[in-house]
Amino acid sequence: MVTFDERTIQNLKYYVYLLLDPYDHEPFYVGKGKGNRVFNHMEDALDENFADKESLKLDTIRKLHAQGLKPEHLIVRHGLDEQTAFDIEASLMDVLQFLKFKTTNIAGGHNSIEKGLMTSDEIIRLYNAEKLNAIEDGCIIININKKYKRGSGDDAIYEATKEAWGINKNKLDSIKYVLSEYKGLIVEVFAVEKWYPVEVVYNPGSKNEGKTRVRYGFIGKPAPENVRNKYINKSIAHHKKKGDASPFRYKL
Numbered sequence: 001m002v003t004f005d006e007r008t009i010q011n012l013k014y015y016v017y018l019l020l021d022p023y024d025h026e027p028f029y030v031g032k033g034k035g036n037r038v039f040n041h042m043e044d045a046l047d048e049n050f051a052d053k054e055s056l057k058l059d060t061i062r063k064l065h066a067q068g069l070k071p072e073h074l075i076v077r078h079g080l081d082e083q084t085a086f087d088i089e090a091s092l093m094d095v096l097q098f099l100k101f102k103t104t105n106i107a108g109g110h111n112s113i114e115k116g117l118m119t120s121d122e123i124i125r126l127y128n129a130e131k132l133n134a135i136e137d138g139c140i141i142i143n144i145n146k147k148y149k150r151g152s153g154d155d156a157i158y159e160a161t162k163e164a165w166g167i168n169k170n171k172l173d174s175i176k177y178v179l180s181e182y183k184g185l186i187v188e189v190f191a192v193e194k195w196y197p198v199e200v201v202y203n204p205g206s207k208n209e210g211k212t213r214v215r216y217g218f219i220g221k222p223a224p225e226n227v228r229n230k231y232i233n234k235s236i237a238h239h240k241k242k243g244d245a246s247p248f249r250y251k252l
Helices: 006-012 037-046 056-066 082-098 120-128 156-161 169-174 225-231
Strands: 014-020 027-033 072-080 139-143 177-182 185-201 212-222
Touching: 006 072, 014 037, 014 082, 027 037, 027 056, 027 082, 037 056, 037 072, 072 082, 120 185, 156 177, 156 185, 185 225
Parallel strands: 139 177
Antiparallel strands: 014 027, 014 072, 177 185, 185 212
């Protein structure tokens, strides 16, 4: 197993790295760390104690290992302090997701909501947005950071919001309005006309690959103006906590 020697480790300090697929040299994981962190993922993937852990990253490495291959390692920046490494990692994750690389990182990076990839108009809205501190019963906020693609048509926000979500089936009848949240801002509000089940296939490389599960979507339309105006263009960025990967919330 390849490792860094002590002299190299002392000079590396904190660093940011990519794990690359050896077939096409495309990144499938963005990471940060120090010491031999970049190599530890291979050890984790082959460790029997992690054998049942569901992880796209580890499953990708295991598949490569089964073919006699291993990830390529690319050090993007080194000699960093921890905060700078956090910021660079988050920037790389945002950019790679925007460019549609299929990285196995599930959540965004450090401060990816407050300071992540945004257009100039989104920056202006963010720093001039009124804070939203409460939502009424019958509302749910759905985060569409990973699904919304800028410039993909007039219905892009609705298409990114409508499905498919792991919402408790028993709560569906009580949800009348869906608030679309993008980068910490409420960008649209929809009135729900009907909820429907959606059969979703597990992600490739997951432990349940090939199996399906039930999620839910809705048919809806823009909410009435009196409801829409309560929430539209207001910020919930101050409620977003580091590591919060939940795509929806019922209250603030």
